[in-house]
Amino acid sequence: MKKTVFFGALMAAGVAAGAAAAATLDDVKARGKLNCGVATGVPGFAAPDANGEWKGFDVAVCRAVAAAVLDDASAIEFVPTTGKTRFTALASGEIDMLARNTTWTFSRDVDLKFTFVGVNYYDGQGFMVPKELGVTSAKELDGATVCIQTGTTTELNLADFFRVNNLSYEPVPIETNAEAQQQYLAGACDVYTTDASGLAATRATFENAADHVILPEIISKEPLGPLVRHGDDEWGDIVRWTLNALIAAEEMGVTSANIAEMSAAAGDNPEINRLLGTEGNLGEMLGLSADWAKKAIMANGNYGEIFATNIGVDTPIGLARGLNAQWTEGGLLYSPPFR
Amino acid sequence: MTTLTDPPRESFRLSMLIYDTRYRSMTIQVVAMICFMLMAAWLINNTTQNLESLGKKIEFGFLAEPAGYDINQRLIDYTSRDTHLRASFVGLLNTLLVAVMGCVLATILGVFIGVLRLSKNWLIARIMTIYVEMFRNVPVLLWIVLFMAVLIETLPSPRAFRGDNATASMWLGDTMAVTNRGVYIPEPLFSRPLGDLPVFGAFNISLELLLLVAILIAGLFGARVIGKRADAVQEATGDRPTTWYIQLGVVLLPLIAALLAMGFHLGYPELKGFNFAGGIHMRNSLIALWLALSFYTAAFIAEIVRAGILAISKGQTEAANALGMRPGRTMRLVILPQALRVIIPPLISNYLNLTKNSSLAIAVGYMDITGTLGGITMNQTGRELECLLMLMLVYLAISLTISGVMNWYNERVKLVER
Numbered sequence: 187m188k189k190t191v192f193f194g195a196l197m198a199a200g201v202a203a204g205a206a207a208a209a210t211l212d213d214v215k216a217r218g219k220l221n222c223g224v225a226t227g228v229p230g231f232a233a234p235d236a237n238g239e240w241k242g243f244d245v246a247v248c249r250a251v252a253a254a255v256l257d258d259a260s261a262i263e264f265v266p267t268t269g270k271t272r273f274t275a276l277a278s279g280e281i282d283m284l285a286r287n288t289t290w291t292f293s294r295d296v297d298l299k300f301t302f303v304g305v306n307y308y309d310g311q312g313f314m315v316p317k318e319l320g321v322t323s324a325k326e327l328d329g330a331t332v333c334i335q336t337g338t339t340t341e342l343n344l345a346d347f348f349r350v351n352n353l354s355y356e357p358v359p360i361e362t363n364a365e366a367q368q369q370y371l372a373g374a375c376d377v378y379t380t381d382a383s384g385l386a387a388t389r390a391t392f393e394n395a396a397d398h399v400i401l402p403e404i405i406s407k408e409p410l411g412p413l414v415r416h417g418d419d420e421w422g423d424i425v426r427w428t429l430n431a432l433i434a435a436e437e438m439g440v441t442s443a444n445i446a447e448m449s450a451a452a453g454d455n456p457e458i459n460r461l462l463g464t465e466g467n468l469g470e471m472l473g474l475s476a477d478w479a480k481k482a483i484m485a486n487g488n489y490g491e492i493f494a495t496n497i498g499v500d501t502p503i504g505l506a507r508g509l510n511a512q513w514t515e516g517g518l519l520y521s522p523p524f525r
Numbered sequence: 526m527t528t529l530t531d532p533p534r535e536s537f538r539l540s541m542l543i544y545d546t547r548y549r550s551m552t553i554q555v556v557a558m559i560c561f562m563l564m565a566a567w568l569i570n571n572t573t574q575n576l577e578s579l580g581k582k583i584e585f586g587f588l589a590e591p592a593g594y595d596i597n598q599r600l601i602d603y604t605s606r607d608t609h610l611r612a613s614f615v616g617l618l619n620t621l622l623v624a625v626m627g628c629v630l631a632t633i634l635g636v637f638i639g640v641l642r643l644s645k646n647w648l649i650a651r652i653m654t655i656y657v658e659m660f661r662n663v664p665v666l667l668w669i670v671l672f673m674a675v676l677i678e679t680l681p682s683p684r685a686f687r688g689d690n691a692t693a694s695m696w697l698g699d700t701m702a703v704t705n706r707g708v709y710i711p712e713p714l715f716s717r718p719l720g721d722l723p724v725f726g727a728f729n730i731s732l733e734l735l736l737l738v739a740i741l742i743a744g745l746f747g748a749r750v751i752g753k754r755a756d757a758v759q760e761a762t763g764d765r766p767t768t769w770y771i772q773l774g775v776v777l778l779p780l781i782a783a784l785l786a787m788g789f790h791l792g793y794p795e796l797k798g799f800n801f802a803g804g805i806h807m808r809n810s811l812i813a814l815w816l817a818l819s820f821y822t823a824a825f826i827a828e829i830v831r832a833g834i835l836a837i838s839k840g841q842t843e844a845a846n847a848l849g850m851r852p853g854r855t856m857r858l859v860i861l862p863q864a865l866r867v868i869i870p871p872l873i874s875n876y877l878n879l880t881k882n883s884s885l886a887i888a889v890g891y892m893d894i895t896g897t898l899g900g901i902t903m904n905q906t907g908r909e910l911e912c913l914l915m916l917m918l919v920y921l922a923i924s925l926t927i928s929g930v931m932n933w934y935n936e937r938v939k940l941v942e943r
């Protein structure tokens with residue numbers, strides 16, 4: 187008799203474990219909220235503003251997905267994650283997606299079992315130093331003390347760069363961007379290294395931003411993008427195509443200013459019609475409403491608008507489009523067709 | 526006449542398992558055991574199921590892969606091309622280093638504070654009370670972060686030492702530099718070194734150090750023999766020959782001779798490029814963690830010491846005084862040996878606490894084993910379960926070793942009851 191009870195319990199446990207891996211879309215809809223993992227605080231990318239509302243380039247991706255799925259760009263539970271906690275949070279199901287300047291790498295995709303749905307920022311690792319040190323190239327950093335965030339690609343690139351160039355350095359491992367900033371400003375490290383976009387964002391918050399220079403060397407490729415767990419391709423498709431919708435909208439000239447007018451009735455560009463749901467049934471294929479992409483774009487505008495309001499040249503962060511321009515403008519952004 | 530019949534044989538009924546006191550405790554234990562096993566089975570099953578649905582297998586092959594990251598404080602040679610296993614080992618040594626340093630300092634501070642808290646001087650006793658209450662009632666993580674923040678924000682950075690109008694200068698005749706990246710102290714160097722002794726081909730132990738330790742132990746042993754002889758003379762004649770200078774000589778002279786023979790000198794830190802070079806670099810993270818853990822644990826040890834001393838009845842002191850013993854000797858020969866009996870068991874658990882608390886190291890970026898194996902390695906390889914299991918085993922082993930050693934010591938100082 188004891189044996190039956192035992193196996194009964196095992197079976198029950200098995201069923202419970204199986205049920206936990208159900209469709210993310212249904213979970214999100216049932217919950218009425220999207221759990222989105224973001225950074226703990228990188229101005230311009232993900233940071234709460236004075237009213238406690240999350241703002242930023244990565245946050246905008248979360249908002250677009252929430253708008254597409256739940257028709258409410260504010261139905262989001264933002265979960266701040268550090269470089270170390272982000273993957274556990276996603277793998278364990280605590281968050282439905284991660285939009286936290288995370289580099290798409292082979293091992294994260296294949297070994298850690300995540301699906302990167304695309305790239306929302308093409309970046310590379312850079313170095314920031316105080317101007318007074320008089321350093322003009324990363325090759326002059328022999329013997330320097332370098333602040334790095336642990337659990338990132340940054341620390342691996344850094345080790346390789348210094349080894350290959352036969353330079354010595356002293357790493358100071360740090361958990362969050364805010365702590366790194368504090369140590370760097372106090373002079374506890376000579377150099378702060380992370381993604382160049384993160385450096386620009388961090389520098390923008392300094393009192394004397396002009397006293398710090400970002401060195402010309404970019405030592406790695408850091409394609410940053412949102413990611414989801416392996417194993418739920420339907421959910422992965424939703425996040426992927428929401429990102430593509432933002433990018434395609436810019437390419438096709440759909441902006442938050444003209445979208446109401448363009449989506450009122452089918453126009454003469456069939457791809458715009460399909461994107462905005464006035465033609466075809468792309469939304470239905472995703473398991474969403476016909477105007478999902480319209481809602482996603484209306485949340486914060488198209489990719490170009492999101493870039494310009496959060497990190498563009500007219501913001502304190504002042505990043506140029508560079509690689510992140512549309513392919514038609516010589517950049518790398520290239521959304522597959524909506525067809 | 527009545528015939529004697531057997532009492533009716535009680536047949537066993539199921540309800541007796543609960544109502545019959547002969548069986549009840551057994552029943553409860555069996556049920557509890559089954560519940561426990563079911564729970565364990567469920568946990569294990571759930572884990573394996575979930576790992577399987579994620580497509581992950583438990584395997585430890587990653588430990589042999591190159592780690593790829595650098596570690597700032599390493600007691601053995603390590604580069605980013607070495608394996609994750611070696612990185613874990615570097616972390617383990619860092620854990621042990623801070624734990625040992627912490628236990629030593631915490632004990633010294635704790636004994637001082639505990640004794641001073643019993644002082645008849647009102648002010649001193651009060652100050653010690655404030656110390657104890659302050660440190661033991663604030664979480665140790667906050668102390669660690671606070672110490673680190675103070676070190677970083679108040680001390681000058683190496684830049685401040687440079688140039689003609691330097692705002693900071695070195696201490697103690699330019700032999701020591703105190704910066705917000707750590708403290709640089711002179712290092713021992715040997716102009717006629719003996720070389721290194723490779724252990725298992727994995728790391729090297731310097732022969733100079735081994736030799737010095739051996740000479741020191743021999744010296745201490747010699748001093749003990751001399752002390753024993755003095756005891757014997759005292760027993761026989763009542764007069765104790767003065768031996769302290771001979772004992773001191775036996776310990777120190779061979780050491781000094783060995784140091785001279787190996788060409789001992791100090792290497793001083795000096796400003797080179799971005800940082801000081803030369804000397805021993807005690808990083809901020811180590812200092813902050815060490816001080817915070819020691820000060821925090823010292824508060825607990827002080828209370829233990831105080832309790833231990835108070836546990837010895839006043840009559841013991843009075844009896845010792847009546848025999849004409851001076852207070853110092855009374856403390857050393859009468860009170861402390863008895864108090865130790867009370868002090869040691871809780872002291873063990875405080876040593877264990879300190880060691881386990883050292884896993885908060887990552888808060889200040891100290892690369893202990895939680896920072897390497899349980900931090901960067903875990904994060905870069907994604908092997909959470911494997912890393913955490915290993916980490917738990919390591920801490921378990923450290924803790925069991927400490928408590929084993931301390932229990933052995935406790936056994937030795939325990940009052941032998943007759």
Ligand SMILES: N[C@@H](CCC(=O)N[C@@H](CS)C(=O)NCC(=O)O)C(=O)O
Pocket residue numbers: 224225226227228267268269286287288289335337338339340361362363364380381383384385408410
């Ligand atoms: N792209 C790298 C590094 C990402 C990273 O950690 N960037 C920093 C600086 S931009 C950051 O996002 N910090 C956010 C935080 O501290 O919460 C990776 O994926 O490993």
